[in-house]
Amino acid sequence: MTSFEDPLAQALREVPTKGQRPIELIERRARTIRHRRRAALAGVALAAAGAVAVPSFGTLAGETVRDIRPVGPTNTTSAPTCASWTGEQQGDFRTLADVPDQMRLLWTQSAPQPTEANMVDFSNAEEIVTDRTPENCEVPEGTDTVDEHAGVWLFNVEDNVVTRVVSVSGPNPKAPQAYDGRRVIETEAGPLELSAMRYDRRQAVWPAEGTAGYWVSWIHGEMSDAELIELAESVTLANGRVDVANWSGANDRTVILQASDLKPDPDGDLTSFNLTGGPVSLWAWEGPFSGVAHWDDVDVGDQLVDINGRPGVLRTGPSGRLRWVTSDGVLVQLEYVGRDGQENLLAIARSVQPVPADDERLNAIWQDEPPADAGD
Amino acid sequence: MHDEFADWYGALWPRVLRAVTISVGDQDLAEEATAEAFARALARWPGPAKLHSPAAWLHRVAVNEVRTRWRRSRLEHRVVEQLGAQTQHHSPAPEPRDDALWSAVAALPDRARQMVALRYVLDLPEAEIATMLGVTRGTVASTLSKARQQLNSVLAESRPEPAPTVVREEMS
Numbered sequence: 001m002t003s004f005e006d007p008l009a010q011a012l013r014e015v016p017t018k019g020q021r022p023i024e025l026i027e028r029r030a031r032t033i034r035h036r037r038r039a040a041l042a043g044v045a046l047a048a049a050g051a052v053a054v055p056s057f058g059t060l061a062g063e064t065v066r067d068i069r070p071v072g073p074t075n076t077t078s079a080p081t082c083a084s085w086t087g088e089q090q091g092d093f094r095t096l097a098d099v100p101d102q103m104r105l106l107w108t109q110s111a112p113q114p115t116e117a118n119m120v121d122f123s124n125a126e127e128i129v130t131d132r133t134p135e136n137c138e139v140p141e142g143t144d145t146v147d148e149h150a151g152v153w154l155f156n157v158e159d160n161v162v163t164r165v166v167s168v169s170g171p172n173p174k175a176p177q178a179y180d181g182r183r184v185i186e187t188e189a190g191p192l193e194l195s196a197m198r199y200d201r202r203q204a205v206w207p208a209e210g211t212a213g214y215w216v217s218w219i220h221g222e223m224s225d226a227e228l229i230e231l232a233e234s235v236t237l238a239n240g241r242v243d244v245a246n247w248s249g250a251n252d253r254t255v256i257l258q259a260s261d262l263k264p265d266p267d268g269d270l271t272s273f274n275l276t277g278g279p280v281s282l283w284a285w286e287g288p289f290s291g292v293a294h295w296d297d298v299d300v301g302d303q304l305v306d307i308n309g310r311p312g313v314l315r316t317g318p319s320g321r322l323r324w325v326t327s328d329g330v331l332v333q334l335e336y337v338g339r340d341g342q343e344n345l346l347a348i349a350r351s352v353q354p355v356p357a358d359d360e361r362l363n364a365i366w367q368d369e370p371p372a373d374a375g376d
Numbered sequence: 377m378h379d380e381f382a383d384w385y386g387a388l389w390p391r392v393l394r395a396v397t398i399s400v401g402d403q404d405l406a407e408e409a410t411a412e413a414f415a416r417a418l419a420r421w422p423g424p425a426k427l428h429s430p431a432a433w434l435h436r437v438a439v440n441e442v443r444t445r446w447r448r449s450r451l452e453h454r455v456v457e458q459l460g461a462q463t464q465h466h467s468p469a470p471e472p473r474d475d476a477l478w479s480a481v482a483a484l485p486d487r488a489r490q491m492v493a494l495r496y497v498l499d500l501p502e503a504e505i506a507t508m509l510g511v512t513r514g515t516v517a518s519t520l521s522k523a524r525q526q527l528n529s530v531l532a533e534s535r536p537e538p539a540p541t542v543v544r545e546e547m548s
Contacts, residue, residue, distance in 0.1 A: 008524060009495075009499075011531055012394070012481070012492070015475070015477070015478055018393065018403060018407045020389045026414050026415050026418060027415075029415035030416070
């Protein structure tokens with residue numbers, strides 16, 4: 001009898017529990033963890049002292065992943081060990097005066113008063129070990145074969161709303177695994193393998209002519225087979241860049257961006273300024289960022305908006321999100337948890353301005369140290 | 377990425393929360409710790425989705441989080457005592473419930489509760505539980521056996537009595 005057929009197991013699975021916590025709160029906490037991962041655990045430094053960094057055999061598209069293995073006597077009990085001890089970046093909390101002027105932002109909209117503000121500086125970050133106990137054993141990062149931050153992204157826009165997102169990357173040395181509903185379409189470029197990814201997305205893979213590699217395209221939104229075949233037959237590599245200029249799908253209502261201009265987090269943790277007040281939170285990442293970096297992660301249904309002359313992208317839903325790049329090259333993300341009051345997000349964004357280091361509101365809530373419960 | 381995590385979160389939350397609740401015996405604390413475990417998973421996404429048993433990993437992180445909070449509260453408790461102030465008991469007691477089974481689970485020793493949660497809620501094999509908790513498989517088996525005896529007796533008492541069988545004599 002498996003435990004699922006067991007009356008005791010069935011009874012235990014009926015023990016009442018609380019409902020699911022809103023995912024927006026999980027996301028917010030995850031972001032905080034990522035950007036405050038660090039210093040709260042005193043034991044971390046001890047662990048780092050007893051560890052040696054060795055280069056990993058596994059690398060991800062130019063990013064070096066390091067395995068950190070403890071030295072000295074090893075635990076010989078049956079307790080589990082980590083398959084990969086991933087290094088962490090340790091950032092330092094800064095004083096308000098240390099925050100660069102262009103990142104010391106505050107909204108002046110009368111809505112939620114900020115109650116928490118801090119900045120974590122990763123400019124002098126050193127790799128450390130997170131924890132050596134099996135309970136906290138960190139898991140390895142993903143090892144996808146396709147680097148979604150290479151190649152080109154095409155965003156079709158109708159009435160300021162994104163209607164289709166297409167990425168084309170390659171040549172990739174390996175063809176990624178097909179998803180469900182695999183179908184092969186013959187093209188002049190060779191057999192094109194189409195499969196259905198989750199959430200209405202599709203993956204297309206076809207040989208990259210003159211190479212041993214493959215083009216990979218991810219599609220969200222409507223695209224006919226004829227359009228897809230034309231894409232496969234027209235994409236080229238020009239001066240090391242993916243060129244889709246000859247594809248009719250790239251029309252005058254299409255925003256075409258190099259993925260390398262979008263990627264906001266090329267080297268792990270970025271120095272960030274954070275401001276939180278009730279359901280609203282603001283993240284500012286030190287740049288300089290390209291003027292299109294706010295397009296990273298744009299999806300079908302997102303709206304293009306204007307924030308005091310700067311282009312922004314607004315996403316609404318259970319939580320709202322608005323991103324833009326300031327004239328100083330700072331990438332800003334304003335978030336609103338919950339639907340009530342979310343319509344004010346754009347007005348709040350338009351009121352965001354740099355403030356001086358002696359600003360009373362900021363000084364009243366500034367944190368130079370990580371909160372006691374921020375340990376990771 | 378967001379959609380994939382949302383799907384994963386929705387699928388795993390009830391099971392993991394139930395296991396953590398049984399393991400720690402405090403519903404509020406379990407909910408807090410489980411949320412923290414999912415947040416850590418998202419901070420490391422998509423790594424946790426590729427684990428052999430993501431639910432077991434989440435449970436471990438959550439229970440460890442609870443232990444950390446207990447340690448912290450015990451430390452606060454000690455400091456308050458040293459200051460001669462009136463002490464407060466911070467350790468979470470199992471939640472009072474009318475449910476007899478829950479009461480019986482809550483009365484189990486800490487380690488037994490964890491094993492029960494891992495075996496009967498997360499459906500992990502005994503060998504894996506032994507590895508996770510750093511004990512032998514025999515210890516897991518014997519602990520679970522004792523726990524089963526206690527819980528099954530409660531379960532049997534709470535079951536409705538079977539209806540008496542009516543034997544109808546055939547009239548000749």
